[in-house]
Amino acid sequence: MSTDSTTRETTVTWTDPSQGPSLLPTMDGIDFLRKMAAGEVPGAPIGAHIGMQIAEVGEGTVTFHCHPDESHYNPIGMVHGGLVCTLLDSALGCAVHTTLPAGTGYTSIEIKVNYLRPVSKDSGPLVCTGRVTKGGRRVAFAEGEVVDNLGKTVATASGSLLIFPLETT
Ligand SMILES: CC(C)(COP(=O)(O)OP(=O)(O)OC[C@H]1O[C@@H](n2cnc3c(N)ncnc32)[C@H](O)[C@@H]1OP(=O)(O)O)[C@@H](O)C(=O)NCCC(=O)NCCSC(=O)Cc1ccccc1
Numbered sequence: 651m652s653t654d655s656t657t658r659e660t661t662v663t664w665t666d667p668s669q670g671p672s673l674l675p676t677m678d679g680i681d682f683l684r685k686m687a688a689g690e691v692p693g694a695p696i697g698a699h700i701g702m703q704i705a706e707v708g709e710g711t712v713t714f715h716c717h718p719d720e721s722h723y724n725p726i727g728m729v730h731g732g733l734v735c736t737l738l739d740s741a742l743g744c745a746v747h748t749t750l751p752a753g754t755g756y757t758s759i760e761i762k763v764n765y766l767r768p769v770s771k772d773s774g775p776l777v778c779t780g781r782v783t784k785g786g787r788r789v790a791f792a793e794g795e796v797v798d799n800l801g802k803t804v805a806t807a808s809g810s811l812l813i814f815p816l817e818t819t
Contacts, residue, residue: 658720658721660719660721662698662699663698664692664695664697664698665692665693665695666692667692667694667695669691669692670682670686670691670692670694673691674752674753674755674816675752675753675816675818676752676753677752678750678751678752679746679747679748679749679750679751679752679754680707680709680747680748680749682747683704683707683712683744683747683748684707686704686707687704687705687706687707694740696736696740700716700718700722700733700736700737701716701717701718701719701774702714702715702716702736702737702740703715703716704744705777707744707748708748709748709749710745710748710749710781710782710785711745711748711779711780711781711782712741712744712745712747712748712779712780713741713777713778713779713780714737714740714741714744714777714778714779715775715776715777715778716733716737716774716775716776716778716796717774717775717776718733718769718770718771718773718774718776719771719774720771722771723771728768728769728770729768729769729770729771729773731763731765733769734763734765734769734776734796734804734805735761735763735805735807737776737778737796738761738763738778738780738794738795738796738805738807738809739758739761739807739809740778740780741778741779741780741794742758742761742780742792742793742794742807742809742811743756743757743758743780743792743811744780745780745781745782745792745794746782746785746790746792746811746813748782749782749785749790750813753815753816753818754813754814754815754816755813755814755815755816756790756811756812756813756814757811757812758809758810758811758812759789759809759810759811759812760809760810761807761808761809762807762808762809763805763806763807764805764806764807765804765805766803766804766805766806767798767802767803767804767805768804769796769798769804769805772799773798773799773804774798774799775799776796776797776798776799776804777796777797778794778795778796778797779794779795779797780792780793780794781793781794783808786813787813788812788813788814789810789811789812789813790810790811790813791808791809791810791811792808792809792810792811793806793807793808793809794806794807795807
C-alpha cells in the first residue's frame with residue numbers, strides 16, 4: 651500500500667517483558683503491582699500500544715489510565731471496543747492479583763463487557779477501575795468500569811479468573 655498525505659504513523663517503545671514475570675515467584679501481587687505503579691517494575695508491553703498505565707493499587711482494586719488516539723479507531727469511526735475490553739481485562743486481572751500471595755498465578759477465563767457509550771480520541775484520559783467481588787481458592791470474580799474525561803461511564807464489565815500455583819522449575 652502506498653503512503654500519502656493521509657497516512658499517519660506512531661512509534662511503540664517497550665521494555666523487555668521477561669523482567670516482571672521473573673519476580674512473581676517471590677513477590678506478593680500487591681507489592682509487584684505497587685512497584686509497577688511506581689515505575690520500578692516495567693509495565694506490560696500492551697500498554698505501550700494503547701497508552702495504558704497502571705495508576706493506583708489497593709487491596710482488591712486497581713486503577714488504570716488510558717489515552718486513546720486515532721490509531722485505535724475501528725473502521726466505523728470510533729475507538730475499537732477491543733481497546734476498552736483490554737483496559738477492563740487488565741484492571742479486573744490486576745485487582746485479583748493484589749489479593750494473591752507470591753508464587754500464585756492467575757489468568758482471565760471470561761469477561762462480559764457492556765459498551766455504554768462510544769469512545770473517541772478526545773475521550774481520554776480514560777480511567778478504568780477494577781475490583782474483586784469475590785476471591786476464591788480456584789476462581790476469583792471481579793468487576794469494573796471505564797469513565798471518560800467528562801465523568802461519563804463508557805463501559806462496565808464483570809469477569810472471572812482462574813487461580814493456580816506457579817510451576818517451579
Ligand atoms: C448506540 C448504543 C449501543 C446504544 O445507544 P442507545 O440505545 O441509543 O442509548 P442512548 O440514546 O441513551 O445513547 C447512549 C449514549 O451513546 C451515545 N450515542 C448513541 N449513538 C451514538 C452515535 N451514533 N454517535 C455518537 N454517540 C452516540 C449517546 O449520545 C449516549 O451518550 P450520553 O448518555 O448522551 O452521554 C450506545 O450504547 C453506544 O454507542 N455504545 C458504545 C458502543 C461502542 O462504542 N462499541 C465499541 C465500538 S464497536 C467495535 O469496535 C466493533 C467493531 C469492530 C470492527 C468493525 C466494526 C465494529
